[in-house]
Amino acid sequence: MSTGVTLAQGFLAAGKAVGIKASGHPDLALVQNVGPERSAAAVFTSNRIQAAPVKWSREINDGSLAAVVLNSGGANACTGAEGYADAREMAEVTARELGCAPQEVAVCSTGLIGVRLPMQQLRMGIPAVARSLAPDGGTDAATAIMTTDTVSKQSGIMQNGWSVGGMAKGAGMLAPGLATMLVVLTTDASVAPADLDAALRYATAHTFDRLDSDGCMSTNDTVIVLANGASGIAPELSELTNALTGVCHDLSMQLLADAEGASHDIAVEVVNAASEVDAVKVGRSITASNLFKCAIFGQDPNWGRALSALGTTDAAYDPDAVDVSFNGVMVCRGGGIGEDRSLVDLSERRVHVLVDLHAGNESATVWTNDLTYDYVKENAEYSS
Amino acid sequence: MSTGVTLAQGFLAAGKAVGIKASGHPDLALVQNVGPERSAAAVFTSNRIQAAPVKWSREINDGSLAAVVLNSGGANACTGAEGYADAREMAEVTARELGCAPQEVAVCSTGLIGVRLPMQQLRMGIPAVARSLAPDGGTDAATAIMTTDTVSKQSGIMQNGWSVGGMAKGAGMLAPGLATMLVVLTTDASVAPADLDAALRYATAHTFDRLDSDGCMSTNDTVIVLANGASGIAPELSELTNALTGVCHDLSMQLLADAEGASHDIAVEVVNAASEVDAVKVGRSITASNLFKCAIFGQDPNWGRALSALGTTDAAYDPDAVDVSFNGVMVCRGGGIGEDRSLVDLSERRVHVLVDLHAGNESATVWTNDLTYDYVKENAEYSS
Known part of the structure; x- marks a missing residue:
């Protein structure tokens, strides 16, 4: 065929x-x-x-x-x-x-x-x-x-x-x-x-x-x-x-x-951004964080690492207004402590992280993988 | 005392x-x-x-x-x-x-x-x-x-x-x-x-x-x-x-x-840059590359990963003029193949990567660690 x-x-x-x-x-x-x-x-x-x-x-x-x-x-x-x-x-x-x-x-x-x-x-x-x-x-x-x-x-x-x-x-x-x-x-x-x-x-x-x-x-x-x-x-x-x-x-x-060594596919969806550029920027800052990616590998809904990553961007938002949800559970509300992180289940390969900036009407999703032993192994052993 | x-x-x-x-x-x-x-x-x-x-x-x-x-x-x-x-x-x-x-x-x-x-x-x-x-x-x-x-x-x-x-x-x-x-x-x-x-x-x-x-x-x-x-x-x-x-x-x-899980301390020294800002920028681009850091963990003098990282910067240089040495061995000369990479010994903890941009007289060193199993382990298991 x-x-x-x-x-x-x-x-x-x-x-x-x-x-x-x-x-x-x-x-x-x-x-x-x-x-x-x-x-x-x-x-x-x-x-x-x-x-x-x-x-x-x-x-x-x-x-x-x-x-x-x-x-x-x-x-x-x-x-x-x-x-x-x-x-x-x-x-x-x-x-x-x-x-x-x-x-x-x-x-x-x-x-x-x-x-x-x-x-x-x-x-x-x-x-x-x-x-x-x-x-x-x-x-x-x-x-x-x-x-x-x-x-x-x-x-x-x-x-x-x-x-x-x-x-x-x-x-x-x-x-x-x-x-x-x-x-x-x-x-x-x-x-x-x-x-x-x-x-x-x-x-x-x-x-x-x-x-x-x-x-x-x-x-x-x-x-x-x-x-x-x-x-x-x-x-x-x-x-x-x-x-x-x-x-x-x-x-x-x-x-x-099929990403090297990955055990999770992570969609970071950024909503209510002031612009699509801002939404992409915030999404990229989180998907680029090794600490965040390691946390997902460890099935830890570590919203603090997501926040510390988005804090490095110049996107428009009020740090005290940001909500972050992992697989539907809003573990960070208004830039602070939200629902109990033990309510989050990260055992499945697909992970959805929702970041609500409360700063506008634009949105974007950036995808990444977790950082795992196998990623390190493949890239320490394979020359590319 | x-x-x-x-x-x-x-x-x-x-x-x-x-x-x-x-x-x-x-x-x-x-x-x-x-x-x-x-x-x-x-x-x-x-x-x-x-x-x-x-x-x-x-x-x-x-x-x-x-x-x-x-x-x-x-x-x-x-x-x-x-x-x-x-x-x-x-x-x-x-x-x-x-x-x-x-x-x-x-x-x-x-x-x-x-x-x-x-x-x-x-x-x-x-x-x-x-x-x-x-x-x-x-x-x-x-x-x-x-x-x-x-x-x-x-x-x-x-x-x-x-x-x-x-x-x-x-x-x-x-x-x-x-x-x-x-x-x-x-x-x-x-x-x-x-x-x-x-x-x-x-x-x-x-x-x-x-x-x-x-x-x-x-x-x-x-x-x-x-x-x-x-x-x-x-x-x-x-x-x-x-x-x-x-x-x-x-x-x-x-x-x-004492960096988490690291097995190598890596100094990326950038010389003959047009400005100190450029030198720092190029140094950071290489130290931020997970692939480069995995290669060092694997004791692989992978100059291609260093070059692909510095290619993402807007620093002043001619891609065909860049030299890269690992621990004194110039494995990349003029943006291309240099000495045999098997001559490089990366078994010691300290690694010196020298990048010569041939674009000026400024220099800077940026330090990083390798990316290892233990880094992933510590950061998958420890919440920070």
């Missing part, structure tokens, strides 16, 4: 092991647009240290793409001019196989920073993967971009004769602006590049950008959307934006659920 | 268990200035959620103090109007015992946020501690302010007939602006309040403010310095500033060495 990036009509995908990873696991993926149109849009990490494939993909990003080539097993970041030449060669080899220009091929890489890619394997591997491109290859592609991910991530929405699908990888280095990951989205809607760009920016700003698993921003983050008009339908921009946002939300929740 | 806050002439101190802590450990301390002058200066947490004792001490801070009363076993934070009345009553009871005005008594508290203090114990305990005030009570006082600290922290410098001494507590919630802790410093130098304030601000800005153990800023941070002129010597402001900075540096290194 066609899922993920091949849910939409007119897209082919493939994924294979070509020898980049020492483990022999799948490590190279291709997504090709074979539809009547070639609109594309992309957002990249705001980190100033940018991987070679990010530099390449950013440069060629002119609203049109024929394909995306992605590898796991090496980030090709901090690899200098040689690394940039490697990224360009990945696009050139892919373009030769698919019969398009190198400037129509975006490149994404993920893995260890500061190591050159094994180009011999890629020169052999890209043609092999290209030969297996198929209209049901979404799952193979999603599998080939995994690193510390324990499951592949795909999503899709079909409605009114057109659809949006996507795949993602990411399990650590997940932080605002962009949550660290590679994401490829596809749609068979007919969309002009400028509209596709606007819809993508709204979607990522309200989903991946509000996922802060560990506060660490990657050098390789990339979200690319390809639109080919194969459905023959040109939806309203609002419809497209809603569909893209829905798929991005679903993928971001899959990233959260 | 007189150490810590009683190293300087004309200061008395005491510490006892008065029943605030369920464990029966010492939990109440007093420091009294009995010298000819009563200059004082203080800096407090920049957290907007401020504990009741911080509010009290900030209000009465007019350049003169007779005493400081400090308790562990309860932060008296987020306790509303009742908590503020409790802090004021601590000052009132202390003032009655010492024969001064309540407005001459600063109050410091540390422990769990969101719990009222046991005032009955404090009403009985403060007179008992006051009766044991002694010129060699520095160690008792330093012991009585410990929470998760495993050792008490004291320091002192004697020179040219005058001295500066101090004590500190703090083992977690250590983060910029101020590193979370309580610190009392004393000097028998003769200093006007304005000079004392200037010297203290310089000293804390260059020591405690550059200690970022876990990125979490407390609601109770306080550094107070008392000067009484008992030595009869009025040093130059630069001499005083150097001495205060020396004692604060020593105390901050003791805090670092």
Whole structure:
């Protein structure tokens, strides 16, 4: 069955092991647009240290793409001019196989920073993967971009004769602006590049950008959307934006659920803020607190750590008016002691922290994970 | 022997268990200035959620103090109007015992946020501690302010007939602006309040403010310095500033060495920055990275994580010019691959990370700890 990036009509995908990873696991993926149109849009990490494939993909990003080539097993970041030449060669080899220009091929890489890619394997591997491109290859592609991910991530929405699908990888280095990951989205809607760009920016700003698993921003983050008009339908921009946002939300929740070593998924919902910016700021301050994250791991509804985190922001609020609830129990009322914290049950994976600032009418939710032994273990032992 | 806050002439101190802590450990301390002058200066947490004792001490801070009363076993934070009345009553009871005005008594508290203090114990305990005030009570006082600290922290410098001494507590919630802790410093130098304030601000800005153990800023941070002129010597402001900075540096290194669960003390030295602000900014970005801190725990000289952290700042530098060394081995040269990372030995507790921005002549060092299983364990199990 066609899922993920091949849910939409007119897209082919493939994924294979070509020898980049020492483990022999799948490590190279291709997504090709074979539809009547070639609109594309992309957002990249705001980190100033940018991987070679990010530099390449950013440069060629002119609203049109024929394909995306992605590898796991090496980030090709901090690899200098040689690394940039490697990224360009990945696009050139892919373009030769698919019969398009190198400037129509975006490149994404993920893995260890500061190591050159094994180009011999890629020169052999890209043609092999290209030969297996198929209209049901979404799952193979999603599998080939995994690193510390324990499951592949795909999503899709079909409605009114057109659809949006996507795949993602990411399990650590997940932080605002962009949550660290590679994401490829596809749609068979007919969309002009400028509209596709606007819809993508709204979607990522309200989903991946509000996922802060560990506060660490990657050098390789990339979200690319390809639109080919194969459905023959040109939806309203609002419809497209809603569909893209829905798929991005679903993928971001899959990233959260698979975050390295996490035992809780925590939604910090900030309500009655003076502005959406304030709500996001307060949410981020709490999701960035290691002490708060450790407390959740210990199933401790420690509202004092939430308050001490939001006290570091310049958001508008009266410290003596703030309410904080954990899973429905208002343990902090008016900036002080509320309900008995023993009434809170934090044994389930999902945790909902509600912060009422009593300062306006805006709201936002920021997601994070708890800080656990296993997070430390994975990140002390795995180089990324 | 007189150490810590009683190293300087004309200061008395005491510490006892008065029943605030369920464990029966010492939990109440007093420091009294009995010298000819009563200059004082203080800096407090920049957290907007401020504990009741911080509010009290900030209000009465007019350049003169007779005493400081400090308790562990309860932060008296987020306790509303009742908590503020409790802090004021601590000052009132202390003032009655010492024969001064309540407005001459600063109050410091540390422990769990969101719990009222046991005032009955404090009403009985403060007179008992006051009766044991002694010129060699520095160690008792330093012991009585410990929470998760495993050792008490004291320091002192004697020179040219005058001295500066101090004590500190703090083992977690250590983060910029101020590193979370309580610190009392004393000097028998003769200093006007304005000079004392200037010297203290310089000293804390260059020591405690550059200690970022876990990125979490407390609601109770306080550094107070008392000067009484008992030595009869009025040093130059630069001499005083150097001495205060020396004692604060020593105390901050003791805090670092005792940080919760840490197995490495990490100095991130940033050199050749365009400005000191840039150097501090880059240092903080690296010390705030959980992935970097986990890597050090795993004895992995992961320069990619350092680079991806500094890439999130707006400091002036060329990403392709940055060098990074771990314990003397330049593993990243010109933003790319340098020496073999296997040459780096991270088995010792002390780790030196040198970041050369090649963008100017300014430098700064920011200190942090690694992120370990034990940090998570302590903060999942201990409520603060």
